[in-house]
Amino acid sequence: MAAAEFDTPKLKEYPVIPRLQEGVMKHSQPYTAKSEFQEKLGFPGELVDNWQQVAIDKMGELNKKYRSLGVYLDSCVKCGACTDKCHYYLGTTDPKNMPVARQDLFRKVYRRYFTLPGKLFPKLVGAEDLTKEVLDDWYSYFHQCSQCRRCSVYCPYGIDTAEISMAAREVMDTVGVGQKYCNEIIGKAQTIGNNLGLPEPALIDTLEGLEEDVEEETGVKVRFPVDEKGADVLLITPSADFFAEPHIDGLIGYGKVFHQAGISWTLSSYASEAANFGMFIGSYENMQKLALRIRQAALDLGVKRIVFGECGHAWRVAYSFLNTLAGPFDFLDPDYPVPQHICEVTHGLINEGKLTLDPSLNDDMVITYHDSCNVARASRMGDTPGGQFEIPRNIIKAVCNNYVDMPSYSIKEGTYCCGGGGGLLTDDLIELRVKGAMPRMEALKNVVDEYGVTHMAAICAICKSQFSKVFPYYDFSMDQIISLHQLVSNAIVLTPENATEDNDGGNDTDDENQAEAA
């Protein structure tokens, strides 16, 4: 477990486009998946003999299946607008991490086999044969894309490198070259129900412990129920929320919100994961299998609503694809969005005055907010455009007195990826993760130095784990990253038990009790 050897990028006062250093990240490749994990997902265990033909056939199939892919491959005019927009390029200086160059790794092969000029005059149109060297390059550089879609915001054609990267990974899986981290995890989620491989008894034990802790801290019995039939809300949250810090403090926050609002809720041991790594590897079939577990759990438990916890790409899958993957959800209460984000729930309750909040309880912190890429650029919240930016900020401002935004180019639709998204949150890619975090670190340092920001809040399990790991490389401490609902948890003033029973959660007569609880 010796520390990987590389230099952490130096932070500058403002972003500088770095000089190119060709091939400096060519060596960066994640471990490949063992055959048992490949086969579980329906992929060959190792590189198949006729891999070149299989890969080309798959490219043709994907090009037919996803019209967008063909449009993206055909429409690039090499204008260069994307070149300095990728955090991995900015952090690593490798020109193949420029979005257009990454796309071209795939595009040159597409041109060779699927366009007339490429078939006749490959050299004239930048078309190339699919060789083993090209495949190796794919494995390196399509695992240096976190599918965050920042480049697509600045592309005049809206070319989405994320989709090209997903297609490339699917082609690689199809020929038998899969990534260990993603594919092992998808297998666990499909058999045990979550990415961690946390079995039901361990989940129950962990949540019982959490109930004890919260009661000890607050004097109030906040419940964290599992598999309770007839609950109104099924909460689907990343399994990191049960396991890791600061994630679990967010889970405590959700529990307190449901408790105070009097909403009955439950987790499911069958669908104990929000994350859906099927998206990262571009595999519709695997993504669907995971989504169907959620549908099954909702049916089995007879819930009326499905709410998602803080997980970035899970919200993309949920918001954009859940209905087509696993719908229709006509058995749920039509008065609520399907699905709903926990931030929408909390925000709604705050607006209705149903939560008792004391923002001064967060006065020891100055907060900034990291927009998670998949929430910012691949989904929405609420019923107004930009809700995914405003709702989390409005919650933070309702529970904290000190809030500052990071520089405008680094937030909202221009947000930088944390550096660990898209299935790259693995130790074997630590150099990439540290370097890819550089643009976000620079923006954060800006507000730390200027406004005394002490903590950064996020609503994504990957972001939280990534930052707690890479912060120390940039002289921040790992506990400076927190869950948004941790702030809610800190500020919420819970009503003691007896008062709840007496007046059904009303706040009129609770002042004394609250003072005691506080």
Place this chain on the structure above:
Amino acid sequence: MPLEVNGQSFETDEEGYLADLNQWQPDLAEAMAVADGAELSENHWEVINFLREYYEEYQIAPAVRVLTKAIGKKLGKDKGNSKYLYELFPYGPAKQACKYAGLPKPTGCV
């Protein structure tokens, strides 16, 4: 890359985690620690032993909070926090301590 301890060879994965949990023995943990330039104290062993007991019962490593609580009970409240665990296992209590204990690496968004 197999690990050689007491004249025996133990299969590990790319990241040095023991392939077969049942082959684990205390000397393996010591050897892994030496390779990382660390030395195992009694407190390290409290953590490793707890991980193994928990795994035995639940087939998974304990959540960080479960671990800190258990260690707090055993070693005193001042040590029942993740800061202390990171002092013991600088690469992360979940991952480094699991490796020494012969458990599989925790996966997911952690």
